[in-house]
Amino acid sequence: MIKKYPNRRLYDTDTSSYITLTEVKALVMDNELFVVRDAKSNEDLTRSILLQIILEEETAGVPIFTEPVLANIIRFYGHSMQDFMGAYLEKNVQIFMDLQSKMSEQSKGLNPEVWQQFMNVQSPMMQGMMGAYLEQSRHAFTQMQDQMQKNSEQMLAALGLKR
Template sequence: MAETNKPLLIKRYASRRLYNTETSDYVTLEDIALFIREGREVQIVDLKSGDDLTRQYLLQIIAEHESRGESVLPVDVLTDLVRSYTTQATSVVPQFLAASFEMLRQSQSSMMEKMTKSQPSMPAIPGLEAMQAQQAAFFKAMTGGLVGSSGPEKEDAPKAGDDLDTIKKQLAELQDKLSKIGK
C-alpha cells in the first residue's frame, strides 16, 4: 500500500500526458483534483527536465473549476491577488494566505469534531450557525470588512460567541505575525 504522507509523484511526458508512478497509469487533471480532495499531496514533475510543475497544474485545476461556474474565489480576492504580483506586498501575501488557510483548516476540523460529538437526535445540524459565523468573521477579517459584509452580526446565534472570540484572537495573532514579517 502507498505511503499517504509522501507526495504522490506524477510525471509529465513530452506528450503532456500525466503518469501516476504509484499505479502505473495515466491520469487527468480531474484525477489529480480528486487525489487532493481526498487529502493526498501531489508533486508533478517534467520527466525530461525534472522541473517541478505542481504549482502550474494546481492553478490550471483551479482555473478550470472557476470557468465551469464552481466559483470559490470572489472577484475582489482575485483582483487583490493580481495586484499583489505588482506591489511590495508580494513578500507578505504568501505567508498570509498560508496562515489563513491553516487557521481555516483548524477551525473546520474543530467544528467537525464538535458536530460529531453532539447528540444525533437533534433536528438541526449542530454548530451550523456557529460555523457560518466563523466563516463570516474569517472573511471579514481577511478582507478588512470590505467583501462579504452582510450587515450587523446576529445577536441570537447560539454558542457562536465563544468560537468568534477564538477566531478574533487567532486573527490578532496572525496580524501580529504579518506585521513582523512586513518589517
C-alpha cells in the same frame, strides 16, 4: 510521483496509469502527498497543476474568489508586500482549515436537526469557534505588521536614516 508528458498527459508512477486532473484533485482531497514533474526536464510542475485545478474549479461552478479579490491578489505580485501577503494568506487558510477540522470533529454523530442548531451563527459554540478564528486571524495580521515594521527599520538603518 506524477509525470507530465509533452502531450499534456499525466502519468501516475504509483499506479502505472494515466490520470486526469480530476484524479489529481482527488489526491488533494484525500490529503495524499504527490509531486508532478516534467517527464523530460524533471522540473517540478506541482504548483502549476494545482493552479490549473483551481482555475477549473473557479470556472466550473460557484467560485471562491470574486473578481475584486482576484484583482487585488494580482496587484500584490511584484509589490514589496508580496511576501507578507502570501504568508498572511497561508496562515489564514491554515487557521480556517484547523477551524473546519475542529467543527468536523465536534459534529461527528450529530443528527441533521442538531447539526442545524450547531451551524446556527447564533449558537454559543459557533460564536466561540468563530471568535477563536477571528482572534487567530488578528494575531496573524499583527505578526505580519510587526515583521513589516522590523523590515522597515532595518532598511532605514541600512540607509542611515534610523533615528
